[in-house]
Amino acid sequence: MAADRAAAALGIGPGMSLADARARGPGLRSAEIDRAADAAALVALGRWMTRWSPVVALDGRDGLALDITGCAHLSGGEAALMADVSARLAGAGIAHRLGLAASLGAAWALAHVAPGRITRIEGGAEALEAGLAPLPAAGLRLAPEALRLLHRFGLTRIGQVARLPRASLARRFRSAGGETAAGDAAALADQVLLRLDQALGRLVEPLAPLGLPPEHAERLPCPEPLLDLAGIEAGLGRLLGRLAERLAAAGQGARRFRLRAYRADGVTAAVEIRTARPVRDPAHVARLFGERLAAIDPGHGIDLLVLEAEGVAAMETAPAPLGRGFAGAAPDMAALAALADRLAARLGPEAVTVTWPRASHLPEHAERAAPFTGELPDWSAPGALPPPGSAPRPLRLLIRPEPVEVVAELPDGPPARFVWRRVARRVVRARGPERLGPEWWRLGLAPRDFEDRARDCYAVEDSEGRRYWLCREGLYDDGRGALPRWRILGLFT
Amino acid sequence: MESHRTLTRPLRPAAAAVLDPALVSALAGGAARAARLALAGPAVPEGDVPALAAGLGRSGLHELVEARFGDMGAVAGFALAVLAGTAERAAAGPLVWIASAAAMRAHGRLSARGLAAAGGDPGRLLSVAVARPVDGLWAVEEALRSGAVAAVAAELPEAGFTATRRLSLAVAAAGVPALLLLPHDRAGASAAASRWRVAAAPSAPDPHDRLAPGAARWRVTVVRARAAPWAAGRSCELEVGDATHALRVVDRLADRPAAARAGPAGRGLPALAGGSEEALRRRA
Numbered sequence: 001m002a003a004d005r006a007a008a009a010l011g012i013g014p015g016m017s018l019a020d021a022r023a024r025g026p027g028l029r030s031a032e033i034d035r036a037a038d039a040a041a042l043v044a045l046g047r048w049m050t051r052w053s054p055v056v057a058l059d060g061r062d063g064l065a066l067d068i069t070g071c072a073h074l075s076g077g078e079a080a081l082m083a084d085v086s087a088r089l090a091g092a093g094i095a096h097r098l099g100l101a102a103s104l105g106a107a108w109a110l111a112h113v114a115p116g117r118i119t120r121i122e123g124g125a126e127a128l129e130a131g132l133a134p135l136p137a138a139g140l141r142l143a144p145e146a147l148r149l150l151h152r153f154g155l156t157r158i159g160q161v162a163r164l165p166r167a168s169l170a171r172r173f174r175s176a177g178g179e180t181a182a183g184d185a186a187a188l189a190d191q192v193l194l195r196l197d198q199a200l201g202r203l204v205e206p207l208a209p210l211g212l213p214p215e216h217a218e219r220l221p222c223p224e225p226l227l228d229l230a231g232i233e234a235g236l237g238r239l240l241g242r243l244a245e246r247l248a249a250a251g252q253g254a255r256r257f258r259l260r261a262y263r264a265d266g267v268t269a270a271v272e273i274r275t276a277r278p279v280r281d282p283a284h285v286a287r288l289f290g291e292r293l294a295a296i297d298p299g300h301g302i303d304l305l306v307l308e309a310e311g312v313a314a315m316e317t318a319p320a321p322l323g324r325g326f327a328g329a330a331p332d333m334a335a336l337a338a339l340a341d342r343l344a345a346r347l348g349p350e351a352v353t354v355t356w357p358r359a360s361h362l363p364e365h366a367e368r369a370a371p372f373t374g375e376l377p378d379w380s381a382p383g384a385l386p387p388p389g390s391a392p393r394p395l396r397l398l399i400r401p402e403p404v405e406v407v408a409e410l411p412d413g414p415p416a417r418f419v420w421r422r423v424a425r426r427v428v429r430a431r432g433p434e435r436l437g438p439e440w441w442r443l444g445l446a447p448r449d450f451e452d453r454a455r456d457c458y459a460v461e462d463s464e465g466r467r468y469w470l471c472r473e474g475l476y477d478d479g480r481g482a483l484p485r486w487r488i489l490g491l492f493t
Numbered sequence: 494m495e496s497h498r499t500l501t502r503p504l505r506p507a508a509a510a511v512l513d514p515a516l517v518s519a520l521a522g523g524a525a526r527a528a529r530l531a532l533a534g535p536a537v538p539e540g541d542v543p544a545l546a547a548g549l550g551r552s553g554l555h556e557l558v559e560a561r562f563g564d565m566g567a568v569a570g571f572a573l574a575v576l577a578g579t580a581e582r583a584a585a586g587p588l589v590w591i592a593s594a595a596a597m598r599a600h601g602r603l604s605a606r607g608l609a610a611a612g613g614d615p616g617r618l619l620s621v622a623v624a625r626p627v628d629g630l631w632a633v634e635e636a637l638r639s640g641a642v643a644a645v646a647a648e649l650p651e652a653g654f655t656a657t658r659r660l661s662l663a664v665a666a667a668g669v670p671a672l673l674l675l676p677h678d679r680a681g682a683s684a685a686a687s688r689w690r691v692a693a694a695p696s697a698p699d700p701h702d703r704l705a706p707g708a709a710r711w712r713v714t715v716v717r718a719r720a721a722p723w724a725a726g727r728s729c730e731l732e733v734g735d736a737t738h739a740l741r742v743v744d745r746l747a748d749r750p751a752a753a754r755a756g757p758a759g760r761g762l763p764a765l766a767g768g769s770e771e772a773l774r775r776r777a
Contacts, residue, residue, distance in 0.1 A: 331586045335641035336619070342635055343621055347628055353620045355605045367605040372619060376587060379616040385609050395570055395607035396600055414704075423563070429698060431705035461706040465693035466563060490601060493570020493611060493709040 002033070005095070035061070044267070045094070046210050051262040051304050052085060054213035063111070065104055067207055074219065082118055092266035104207070105199030106132055109139030109158065128200050133159025140195040146188040149176055162200065166193055214308030216254065218243045225264060225301025232261065232293050232302065233286075239307035240282035247309065253278030255311030257285055261296050262304040269296045273345050276337040276352075277374035278315045284338055288345040333374060340372045357384035362436060363393055364401075364489065391434040392459050394469040394490030404470060406486040414458050415470055420488055425462040432458035433472075450474055450485060459492060467492030537721055542729045543742045545721055546689070546713055550575035550644065553686035554657065554664045554671045558679045558716070560692035565600045565674070567693035569648070570611060571711045571731075572672050576644050577612035577738045587617040589636040591647035594624050596674075600648075612738030617643070630656045633671060637663040645671040651679070658684035687718035694730050694743075708732045710743055 003012045003021075007028065012021045022028050038061065046056045046064050052075065055067035068081065075081040082098050089096045099110025101121040106128050110119040113136045121131035132139070135158050137150050153172055155161050161169070173189040197203040218239045226232055236259060247253055258272040273288040296302075340352045353369040356377045360366045379385060386393070405419040414430035433456035442452055453474040461467045468491060474484035537544045549555050559568045576588060590603055605615035619642070623629040629649045636645045637660070652660075652673055661684045664671050673685065694710040714728035715721075730743040 331617075332641045335639050336587065339636060339639035339641055340619070342639075343632055347621065347623055347632065351622050353622070355615055355618060355620070357605070357615075363604065363606060367615075369602075369620065377616045379605065379609065379614065385606060385615075393606035393610055394604060395573070395611055396566060396602065397604040397607075398601040399597060428695065429704060429706040431699070431702065459706065461696060463695070465695040465710060466566060467693070467706060467709065490604065490607070491566035492607075493566060493573070 038062075043210065047270075048262060048266050048268045049085075050211070050260070050268070051306065052081060054211075054217065055207055055209045057207040057209050059108070063108075065107070065207055067209075068100075078120060078122075082120060086118055088264070089266075091264060094266065101131070102128055103199060103201035104205045105141065105195060106201070108141055109135050109199060113139040125201050129159075129162060132199060133157065133162065137161055140192065140199060142192060142195060143188065146192055149173060149188065150192070152176065158196075158199070161192065162196060169193065214258070214310050215312045216243060216246060216309040218246075218307045220305040220307075222303050222305065225298075225303045226261075226305070227298050227301055229293060229296075229298075232296060232298070232305070235305045236289060236293070236307065237282065237286060239305060240285055243307055243309055244280045244282045247280040247312070247315075251314060252312050253280040253315030254309035255279075255313065256309070257289075258308045258310070259289065259293075259296075260306045260308065261298075261302045262306070263299050264301055264303050265299060267299060271295060273341075274311075274349055275341045276344070276372050277334075278311070278313045279337075279341070280315065284341070288341055291346065331376065333376075336376075337372075337374045340374075344371070357381070359383070360439060362439065364397060365439075391457075392431065392492065394459075394467075395493045397490040398488065401471075401487040401489045404486050404488050406470065406472075411476055412456070412472075415460060415486070418460075418470065418486070420468070425464075425466075425468075427460045428463050430458045430460040432456065432460075434458075436471075453478060453481075453484075457489070539721070539723050542713075542715060542724055542727050543731060543740065545687075545715065545718060545724055546729070546731060547575065547740050549672065549687070549689075550577075550670050552664070552668065552670050554661045554673070554684075556652070556657075556673045556675055556679065556683060556685045556688040558675045558688060558690050559677045560690045560712070560714070562677050564677065564692050565596070565648070567709075567711055568674050568691045569600070569603070570709055571691045571713065572646050572674055573608065573611040573613055574711075574731075574733050574738070574740055576646070576670070576672070577733075586641050586643040587619045588613065589619045589621060589632075589642045589645045591621040591623060591629050591632050591636070591645070591649075593626060593629050593649055594622060595650060596648040597622065612733070626650050626652070630660065633660055633673075634663045637667040637669055637671060640667065642669060644669060646674060647672070648674040650676060652683070654682040654684055661685065686720065688716040690714040690716055696732070708734070 002014060007013075007021070007025060010025045012024055012028070018030060021030075042058060042062070042064070046058060049056045049064055049066060053066045053068045053071040057065045057067075059065045068078070072078045072081050075084050078100055082100055086096065086098060096117075097111045097114075098118045099107040099112070099114060099120070101107040101110055102124060106121060109132060110121065121127055137156055137158055137160075138147060139158060140161070142150070150156070150161065153176070155164070169192065170186060170189040173185040173192075176185070194203070198205045220235050220239050222231075222235065226235060239259075254275075255278050256272060256274050258270055261269045263269075271289065271292045273285070273292065275285075275288070279285060343352045350371055352372045354372050354375075354377050356368045356370055357379055358366055358368045402420065406415040407417045408415050412433075414432060415427050417424060417426045419425070435454060435456050437454045438452040445452075450473040455471045455473045456475075457469060457471040459467060460470055469489050470486060471489055472484045472486050474482070476484060537548060549557075557568050557572055559565050592602070603618065603620065605618070608615050608618060621632050621636075623632055626649050629647050630652060633645050633647045636642050652675065657673070660671060660673075679688075690713070692712045692714075694712040696710050697707040699705040699707045710730055710732040712728060712730045715724040715726065718724045731740050732743055733739065734741055
């Protein structure tokens with residue numbers, strides 16, 4: 001059970017039964033705990049907290065851990081950072097406790113069991129030991145069983161546990177293990193020692209952040225909250241200029257840009273664009289963001305914009321061509337990549353594709369469409385295309401081959417008429433059959449129905465001159481299951 | 494029209510550099526008459542519909558409409574045939590092929606091997622899939638303005654007058670041809686330089702295999718052409734040469750219906766074709 005402030009004033013709190021609570025407050029309103037919604041809200045809050053540090057991790061069901069290494073100076077020091085966090089959380093109406101220390105364990109203890117709402121331990125290992133000593137042992141993040149044993153030994157403060165010789169702690173746990181197995185007792189003792197070492201900064205404790213920190217980031221705090229699109233665009237322009245300078249100094253460009261907008265009420269919005277090749281031209285990137293910025297809802301005001309760049313790589317800088325008349329036969333790849341970026345920014349990352357050759361004799365497997373990444377495929381290599389004079393291939397391949405009803409004069413002869421999409425068509429001419437065997441490397445595997453059977457393909461023309469590519473999949477005597485079936489795979493010109 | 498706000502943008506210097514200065518000033522000044530003259534393309538001698546068809550891939554914005562439902566395969570083939578004649582430009586940039594999701598579902602996607610067979614280079618193909626028609630029009634305009642492409646073809650369900658007008662201006666500024674491939678129910682006004690109806694036509698038998706279809710043929714009809722008002726309503730039958738991929742005329746007598754033609758020996762099928770085919774098939 002969780003209770004809000006008004007209920008807590010009546011003495012209602014966690015661990016109480018609903019009937020007891022009702023007895024104390026007749027007008028009590030209650031709702032089932034929605035853990036999924038709570039978790040989602042915590043993640044959203046965590047994303048918002050990335051305004052102070054890119055490394056934010058979830059801690060249990062109700063906590064967040066921030067690694068502020070190298071970030072405190074942005075807010076004017078650790079104390080100012082905590083004051084800022086607290087003020088903004090309070091502004092968003094979120095009750096909170098903050099702890100700040102050189103180790104995650106110590107910060108956790110401060111946030112959970114320290115007497116004040118906002119506490120901090122300054123300094124290294126000695127300061128940690130001194131600062132943690134008076135705190136209850138519950139601040140060590142222990143299992144209830146271990147905590148119960150510590151209390152039985154009279155060890156209620158972290159300092160008492162820390163002063164005990166390590167071997168003696170394990171021995172005491174084992175000797176008290178009347179009701180717990182010896183192995184369990186040893187594991188509990190190990191856990192206590194581990195948590196103690198982590199809290200005192202003797203062991204490094206990694207965080208599992210919500211998102212990877214970006215390779216480059218630029219921040220733009222807004223003293224006056226941004227309320228409209230024009231403000232966001234202006235802010236983006238400034239951030240892009242600064243980022244471009246940094247990237248230019250390193251001779252680099254980035255393939256992903258993400259603009260995060262932090263609102264005062266604890267909501268974040270992020271817009272991401274991707275490019276085909278590493279870029280850094282502010283005008284180009286700003287244009288890609290273009291219409292997407294409208295997706296950011298400024299709400300009651302955005303007070304921080306952060307632009308992150310990822311996929312950073314060395315950027316080829318070629319001198320601009322003198323003019324199209326002198327450009328020669330080579331495509332202008334930079335302009336093409338810029339075009340692909342603009343198209344993909346509006347239509348989706350998979351919308352702009354080029355077709356790469358693939359080694360297979362089955363037409364539907366012989367090519368692979370992949371998003372354009374600044375490189376045009378080379379089909380001139382030997383083997384990419386069938387030699388001239390080989391059997392024709394349809395201009396268009398259906399996304400999914402469709403079944404057709406076929407009447408043939410002979411069971412394994414060419415089709416005489418067929419029905420496709422409910423229209424009957426009379427075949428006037430047919431070229432074929434061209435037999436295509438299954439891919440031999442799949443022969444030993446379990447057959448995939450018709451996919452792994454030989455097929456006879458015909459290029460047929462109907463009475464109106466339209467041309468189709470029909471295949472009879474499976475042979476009558478191949479001993480691989482059902483009778484052959486006809487499908488249409490493509491259309492000719 | 495949020496997506497069309499680029500209309501008022503001034504011409505890009507890179508694009509303007511290759512244009513006649515008088516035309517640029519006329520375009521930038523909004524002189525519609527000069528723009529129309531520029532879109533008309535090179536003059537074609539009166540009565541020469543095939544030459545008009547062969548000029549489709551050179552410049553300007555043109556509409557290719559399927560004659561009846563199911564002719565879209567022929568329309569795409571004809572579009573590639575007229576674009577294949579401009580190989581020297583293809584070296585300088587890719588062909589951008591824009592297709593709406595509905596068109597892809599109905600007629601499939603371009604296959605690299607089929608494209609190569611039609612005289613194109615699959616390595617110079619940039620495919621763009623769009624969900625909405627308005628995105629498709631926008632993509633055509635972006636591609637034209639990029640200055641990096643050799644030609645643009647778009648399979649779209651519709652294109653209004655305003656949209657084609659915008660695209661006409663973009664085509665004129667870019668000096669790159671654009672073809673709109675539209676379904677059979679296309680009607681209404683258009684600012685394109687010409688509109689054609691394209692139908693598949695029965696082919697002659699393959700010279701090496703009498704039962705097999707020969708080179709693809711199309712019956713193309715001019716619905717309207719700004720540069721050649723005489724051509725409206727005329728049609729001709731075209732096919733591609735096997736080796737050269739160049740368009741050639743099947744029938745010089747343009748305005749007669751296909752059924753009235755008596756094909757020269759060895760090319761058209763005699764009346765008994767069906768019977769002899771059956772006999773051949775039985776023998777095989």
